[in-house]
Amino acid sequence: MSLINEAIPDPAVAPLSRLSSRVGRATAALLPPLTALLIAAVVGDLLILSFGQSPAAVFKLLLEGTWGNAYGFGQVIYKATTLTFTGLAVAIGIRAGLFNIGAEGQLAMGGFCAALVGLLLPVGTPAVVAIPLCLAGAALGGASVASVPGVLKARFGASEVIVTIMLNFITLAFLNWLIATKLNVAESLHTPEINAGAVARLSSVIDAFRGSAANFVLLVALAAAGYVGWYLFRTRAGYDLRAVGLQPEAAEYGGVKVGSVWLRAMLMSGALAGLGGTNYVLGYKQYYEEGFAAGAGFLGIAVALVGRNHPAGVVVAALLFATLSQGGLAVNAVVPKQMVDVLTAVVIIAVATSVPEVQRLLRSTVRGGAK
Amino acid sequence: MGTGDGGRETGVALRAVGVSKRFGVVRANLGASLEVRRGEIHAVVGENGAGKSTLMRMLAGMYAPDAGLIEVEGRDVTGWSTREAIAAGVGMVHQHFMLVPTLTVAENLVLGQELTKGVQLDRAGAEAAVRSLCERTGLTVDPRRLVSDLTVGEAQRVEILKVLYRGAKILILDEPTAVLSPPEVVELWRVLRRLSSEGGTVVLITHKLDEVIEISSTITVMRAGETVGQVRTDETTPAGIARMMVGRDVRLAAEMEMDGGRGTGDGRAALRVAGLTVPSSRRPNEVDNLSFTVRAGEIFGIAGVEGNGQTELIEAIAGLRAASAGSISLGEADLAKMSVRERSAAGLSHIPEDRHRRGLVLEYSVGDNLILGLQRRFSVNGALQRERVQANATRRIREFDIRPPTPALPARALSGGNQQKVVVAREMRGREYSVLLASQPTRGVDVGAIEFIHAQLRSARDAGKAVLLVSADLVEVLALSDRVAVMYEGRFVAVLDRGEATRERVGPLMVGVETGDGGRGTGGSAEPGGEV
Numbered sequence: 001m002s003l004i005n006e007a008i009p010d011p012a013v014a015p016l017s018r019l020s021s022r023v024g025r026a027t028a029a030l031l032p033p034l035t036a037l038l039i040a041a042v043v044g045d046l047l048i049l050s051f052g053q054s055p056a057a058v059f060k061l062l063l064e065g066t067w068g069n070a071y072g073f074g075q076v077i078y079k080a081t082t083l084t085f086t087g088l089a090v091a092i093g094i095r096a097g098l099f100n101i102g103a104e105g106q107l108a109m110g111g112f113c114a115a116l117v118g119l120l121l122p123v124g125t126p127a128v129v130a131i132p133l134c135l136a137g138a139a140l141g142g143a144s145v146a147s148v149p150g151v152l153k154a155r156f157g158a159s160e161v162i163v164t165i166m167l168n169f170i171t172l173a174f175l176n177w178l179i180a181t182k183l184n185v186a187e188s189l190h191t192p193e194i195n196a197g198a199v200a201r202l203s204s205v206i207d208a209f210r211g212s213a214a215n216f217v218l219l220v221a222l223a224a225a226g227y228v229g230w231y232l233f234r235t236r237a238g239y240d241l242r243a244v245g246l247q248p249e250a251a252e253y254g255g256v257k258v259g260s261v262w263l264r265a266m267l268m269s270g271a272l273a274g275l276g277g278t279n280y281v282l283g284y285k286q287y288y289e290e291g292f293a294a295g296a297g298f299l300g301i302a303v304a305l306v307g308r309n310h311p312a313g314v315v316v317a318a319l320l321f322a323t324l325s326q327g328g329l330a331v332n333a334v335v336p337k338q339m340v341d342v343l344t345a346v347v348i349i350a351v352a353t354s355v356p357e358v359q360r361l362l363r364s365t366v367r368g369g370a371k
Numbered sequence: 372m373g374t375g376d377g378g379r380e381t382g383v384a385l386r387a388v389g390v391s392k393r394f395g396v397v398r399a400n401l402g403a404s405l406e407v408r409r410g411e412i413h414a415v416v417g418e419n420g421a422g423k424s425t426l427m428r429m430l431a432g433m434y435a436p437d438a439g440l441i442e443v444e445g446r447d448v449t450g451w452s453t454r455e456a457i458a459a460g461v462g463m464v465h466q467h468f469m470l471v472p473t474l475t476v477a478e479n480l481v482l483g484q485e486l487t488k489g490v491q492l493d494r495a496g497a498e499a500a501v502r503s504l505c506e507r508t509g510l511t512v513d514p515r516r517l518v519s520d521l522t523v524g525e526a527q528r529v530e531i532l533k534v535l536y537r538g539a540k541i542l543i544l545d546e547p548t549a550v551l552s553p554p555e556v557v558e559l560w561r562v563l564r565r566l567s568s569e570g571g572t573v574v575l576i577t578h579k580l581d582e583v584i585e586i587s588s589t590i591t592v593m594r595a596g597e598t599v600g601q602v603r604t605d606e607t608t609p610a611g612i613a614r615m616m617v618g619r620d621v622r623l624a625a626e627m628e629m630d631g632g633r634g635t636g637d638g639r640a641a642l643r644v645a646g647l648t649v650p651s652s653r654r655p656n657e658v659d660n661l662s663f664t665v666r667a668g669e670i671f672g673i674a675g676v677e678g679n680g681q682t683e684l685i686e687a688i689a690g691l692r693a694a695s696a697g698s699i700s701l702g703e704a705d706l707a708k709m710s711v712r713e714r715s716a717a718g719l720s721h722i723p724e725d726r727h728r729r730g731l732v733l734e735y736s737v738g739d740n741l742i743l744g745l746q747r748r749f750s751v752n753g754a755l756q757r758e759r760v761q762a763n764a765t766r767r768i769r770e771f772d773i774r775p776p777t778p779a780l781p782a783r784a785l786s787g788g789n790q791q792k793v794v795v796a797r798e799m800r801g802r803e804y805s806v807l808l809a810s811q812p813t814r815g816v817d818v819g820a821i822e823f824i825h826a827q828l829r830s831a832r833d834a835g836k837a838v839l840l841v842s843a844d845l846v847e848v849l850a851l852s853d854r855v856a857v858m859y860e861g862r863f864v865a866v867l868d869r870g871e872a873t874r875e876r877v878g879p880l881m882v883g884v885e886t887g888d889g890g891r892g893t894g895g896s897a898e899p900g901g902e903v
Contacts, residue, residue, distance in 0.1 A: 234754055234755055235750070235753050235754050236746045236747065236749075236753055236754070237753060238755075239739065239755060242735075243732045243743070246733070246734050247729075247733065247734075249729050250728065250730065250731060250743065251732070252691060252711065252729075253689070253691060253723055253730065253743070254711075254744040255710070255711045255712030255715055255744050256746075
């Protein structure tokens with residue numbers, strides 16, 4: 001009896017310690033990416049010095065060319081939009097314990113399907129109908145590619161890492177074949193312009209963005225980040241998904257069907273990556289082109305890791321990598337653009353070695369492979 | 372030099388003074404001290420989270436203390452490394468074995484200091500060295516067997532041999548009996564006594580007070596990171612030690628043996644298992660054509676050495692493992708085809724044997740863990756109701772005195788006893804149920820929490836629940852159960868009423884030895900496949 005009555009917690013203490021534990025956890029979550037950035041900055045300085053340039057001047061140039069003017073900022077926003085989608089795609093997979101390396105292929109398929117819907121719709125279809133249909137097409141396209149590793153994993157426990165890597169080749173080759181033989185405008189590697197579903201550029205509202213590719217798919221990306229956050233942390237399905245990612249056996253004990261969660265997570269991941277294709281296809285060029293966002297799927301892995309698989313973190317990390325990518329063009333006159341690629345690689349490696357999720361995934365992949 | 376001689380004169384092998392160690396916000400040790408004399412068997416006891424393991428690990432060089440002094444044979448060795456500790460003859464046998472399962476016994480022993488012939492491993496030399504060590508110590512294991520083929524008891528022998536092989540004169544054992552059968556425990560005691568009689572020093576951490584009384588000559592009691600005191604074993608009693616550990620009077624399982632059997636056990640059949648066969652990766656009949664019934668209002672205890680099919684049996688009933696034959700029914704409901712969630716909804720509650728693997732999502736907060744398996748009850752249209760999760764957490768934390776009382780704290784940060792309270796609170800209070808599977812409900816849990824969990828199990832029984840209890844702790848099974856089944860190689864070798872179930876009777880049955888003292892008792896027949 002005494003055991004129960006001995007210590008009733010002081011209610012005043014509980015919220016305080018809850019707050020401090022929250023702050024503590026946030027700090028712990030932010031430490032690896034911040035350290036990684038610091039390391040990258042130091043390496044960047046050394047690289048710049050090796051080209052005989054002043055690091056301060058080059059970084060100033062980089063910032064001016066990105067956040068310093070409306071056009072550069074627009075370009076950053078444009079690139080960050082695609083990366084937000086692929087980052088979210090990878091993040092939701094990792095939350096479920098899955099390493100989706102197939103965002104690259106899913107993104108391409110999403111872009112293609114958005115273009116296909118836009119081509120099939122009659123000219124003059126109102127935007128309120130056409131845009132949602134194109135977005136749905138993109139999501140379905142990405143999800144359909146991801147369904148293959150999803151089903152194989154849920155049904156047979158096949159390593160999603162291997163399957164998604166392989167499927168990237170298959171998907172891209174298939175799309176290239178379609179574009180090269182069936183759907184292209186003569187002398188090009190892109191489809192005709194879509195009939196309906198185009199999304200307006202930001203410059204149609206704010207004139208300063210003129211010339212930049214930034215468009216209102218940005219809002220879809222932010223909505224997707226909000227949705228993923230709500231889904232992961234506020235819904236029962238998200239509770240189940242994270243439990244599966246952390247401890248599949250405990251989730252199973254808690255009545256969660258692990259295989260179905262894997263499949264669902266993979267489909268959501270593919271849908272998010274697929275939506276990333278609309279940024280180019282609906283918002284920028286209004287057609288699908290071979291290799292339109294090459295590398296954005298893979299970079300999504302880095303975005304998710306630097307963002308610690310949290311939707312807010314993903315948005316910030318997407319901005320960071322977009323800044324580096326756009327900044328590379330800005331400093332090209334002084335140091336080679338590739339220097340920024342090296343910087344990006346340093347960030348990725350530094351984060352990858354410090355983030356526990358990666359270590360866990362690598363371990364489970366190695367173990368899965370050994371079976 | 373002077374202190375060195377001093378240590379030798381006084382016969383103190385190991386001394387820790389005012390040792391403190393923090394891990395983040397957790398203070399594991401707070402000015403703890405310990406003095407172990409050469410050649411004695413010294414027991415360190417205390418509740419879970421009292422800081423015993425941390426102190427031992429500092430002695431063995433795994434952690435450096437934040438403050439305080441550690442001396443071995445009078446020499447200041449504060450903050451030394453494991454390598455230095457081994458060189459000085461201090462070796463630790465861990466609770467969780469650290470052996471390479473794919474290597475042989477001999478290979479494991481010489482790992483890190485392999486005998487070589489040129490560039491090749493000198494296998495024969497290693498085996499001979501191990502054999503001679505076995506003879507010297509009386510710990511016998513075939514050096515050529517693979518560690519993965521060993522029983523838990525044998526693996527532990529290898530762990531001890533490994534430490535001795537490296538020349539340890541001071542042996543530290545962390546909960547060595549947690550996984551052993553009674554005969555294996557007797558064997559371990561024999562070996563430890565022999566070591567001590569030959570001048571070796573043994574320090575041993577344990578929870579089990581009867582063991583402390585039996586084996587040790589001196590006892591150090593720890594509580595909340597501090598040393599409460601040191602007593603000579605022949606000058607104290609289990610109750611006295613328990614009082615020091617908890618800081619108040621507690622009822623011990625052993626003392627309750629007589630008043631445990633209040634279960635009527637004549638209620639309706641709540642859980643019926645018939646002809647159940649469960650395969651594992653090792654063999655097709657880990658559970659072998661087993662039949663029994665647990666009635667409402669009784670605790671049906673399964674005694675047995677771990678690894679005789681208990682895990683598979685419980686998992687099959689809970690729906691976590693597929694059975695190859697047989698039926699399981701709960702009241703009128705046929706469980707066999709149901710999912711885990713459906714079984715739970717039908718009235719099955721489950722305290723799993725491994726809270727770190729199954730019972731808790733360690734990274735989840737205490738509040739989130741308190742709804743694991745109950746997610747649906749705490750959500751509307753798919754959205755979790757955070758306020759209700761929070762209210763539930765506050766309530767259970769208060770009812771079960773879970774410490775620290777912080778719903779947002781990750782379960783990982785709690786001590787073993789408090790983690791188990793989270794599981795017990797959820798499974799026994801958080802929901803309606805008619806049958807409770809309680810698997811190793813008090814493993815790695817401190818005395819105070821054991822008392823509490825036992826009381827919970829008894830009151831569940833008194834409230835008419837059917838409790839299927841599995842425990843490697845024979846004292847626990849005997850103290851709580853109204854009927855006791857002894858499981859050996861997937862079958863029940865005996866089912867005994869509580870009156871007939873004594874330590875002397877059950878101990879040999881656990882290792883497959885028939886006592887042959889006649890009647891199997893009224894508890895039921897033990898023919899394989901027969902209804903019990």
